[in-house]
Amino acid sequence: xxxxxxxxxxxxxxxxxxxxxxxxxxxxxxxxxxxxxxxxxxxxxxxxxxxxxxxxxxxxxxxxxxxxxxxxxxxxxxxxxxxxxxxxxxxxxxxxxxxxxxxxxxxxxxxxxxx
Amino acid sequence: xxxxxxxxxxxxxxxxxxxxxxxxxxxxxxxxxxxxxxxxxxxxxxxxxxxxxxxxxxxxxxxxxxxxxxxxxxxxxxxxxxxxxxxxxxxxxxxxxxxxxxxxxxxxxxxxx
Numbered sequence: 001x002x003x004x005x006x007x008x009x010x011x012x013x014x015x016x017x018x019x020x021x022x023x024x025x026x027x028x029x030x031x032x033x034x035x036x037x038x039x040x041x042x043x044x045x046x047x048x049x050x051x052x053x054x055x056x057x058x059x060x061x062x063x064x065x066x067x068x069x070x071x072x073x074x075x076x077x078x079x080x081x082x083x084x085x086x087x088x089x090x091x092x093x094x095x096x097x098x099x100x101x102x103x104x105x106x107x108x109x110x111x112x113x114x115x
Numbered sequence: 116x117x118x119x120x121x122x123x124x125x126x127x128x129x130x131x132x133x134x135x136x137x138x139x140x141x142x143x144x145x146x147x148x149x150x151x152x153x154x155x156x157x158x159x160x161x162x163x164x165x166x167x168x169x170x171x172x173x174x175x176x177x178x179x180x181x182x183x184x185x186x187x188x189x190x191x192x193x194x195x196x197x198x199x200x201x202x203x204x205x206x207x208x209x210x211x212x213x214x215x216x217x218x219x220x221x222x223x224x225x226x227x228x
Contacts, residue, residue: 031214043159056215105161
């Protein structure tokens with residue numbers, strides 16, 4: 001399978017715990033995006049990388065959130081001191097460097113439930 | 116800022132019925148417009164796109180035309196099938212270096228046999 005893969009698919013954690021998600025993009029894609037999708041809403045942009053550089057972060061990304069993309073390959077998204085409001089689907093997408101015709105490919109997401 | 120508004124669901128249709136899902140947008144400049152589909156248990160998939168005014172995107176019998184004068188990108192299909200049941204998201208990608216996607220809230224389509 002050469003698509004975008006995310007791990008784990010599901011995560012249940014207690015409030016206050018730290019969690020980390022992983023995204024493996026399509027191998028030749030140099031752009032990687034993280035989105036968050038809550039129930040009944042469309043995905044909302046969190047952050048993106050071009051190669052290993054994190055170039056933009058949304059205001060949605062509080063100080064408890066950190067993302068990395070070492071060596072410009074896979075990426076991790078860590079949430080520290082989780083809160084119930086963090087419960088959502090976290091989506092990763094990758095693409096080639098953007099042009100008007102560039103398509104972003106999405107993974108299946110990691111569903112986080114904070115109890 | 117840029118935004119997308121799409122009709123609320125759920126939309127329930129009988130097989131072979133005509134489908135329209137409305138989508139309007141607000142954006143500065145000249146965005147690209149997309150429809151993504153999310154089948155149950157699967158990730159988002161690009162359904163179709165249009166990158167400039169008057170372009171028509173089409174795929175799997177679905178069509179949408181980029182209308183700059185009405186800032187709309189309505190999704191249509193002439194005859195829906197049970198297998199089209201899914202959540203459909205309208206999205207735009209504005210200018211700038213990020214090329215992030217801005218999504219509508221999604222419309223659930225349920226097609227009954």
